[in-house]
Amino acid sequence: MQFSEPAPVSAFLARWDPAGTTLAVAVGSTVTLWRGDASGKLRTFACGDEVTQIEWSPNGQMVLCGMYKTSQIKVFHRDADGPLAHIDETAAGCVRAMWSPASDAVLAFTDYELRISVWWFLDGTGTQGIVEAAGRRREKGVSFHGVHAAVAERRDAKDYLGIYDTRTWRLLRVCSPCTCVCG
Secondary structure (H helix, E strand, O other): OOOOOOOOOOOOOEEEOOOOOEEEEEEOOEEEEEEOOOOOEEEEEEOOOOOOEEEEOOOOOEEEEEEOOOOEEEEEEOOOOOEEEEEEOOOOOEEEEEEOOOOOEEEEEEHHHOEEEEEEOOOOOOEEEEEEOOOOOOOOOEEEEOOEEEEEEEEOOEEEEEEEEOOOOEEEEEEOOOOOOOO
């Protein structure tokens, strides 16, 4: 791959979109989208603080920029100049974020995954819902299957599975991990 100008990268923060046509590159507090066909920059976004995570939405239309020193997340659409959403999790202390499989929500995780904030974009704005999750290792507290998400939760000092509908993030069922049968 050749670029029409040098593409600086810091802390290995460069991610291809799912189609492999656009490269998102973070340098300090700026994220630049580069066209993969060597025709140059597509767009540059100012994030306001040092970007420590970049993640493309599964549909490849949006990019999530995590600034975890200040517990903030910005979501940009690849075809728009300004942010689609600015998520401020300063009170909870956000340490990472991820997309839902349908690209319609961002999940923001606190340290030890004690709390998961779900910010969804059903109407084009960020609306928040909170899931109290059990402390688990990264990537292990949430599992997606079609339109459902299983979240490991702790209630009354016991572990449970919360089954959520990812279209509305409504809790459908809570059950013990040993007895939970989802059909």
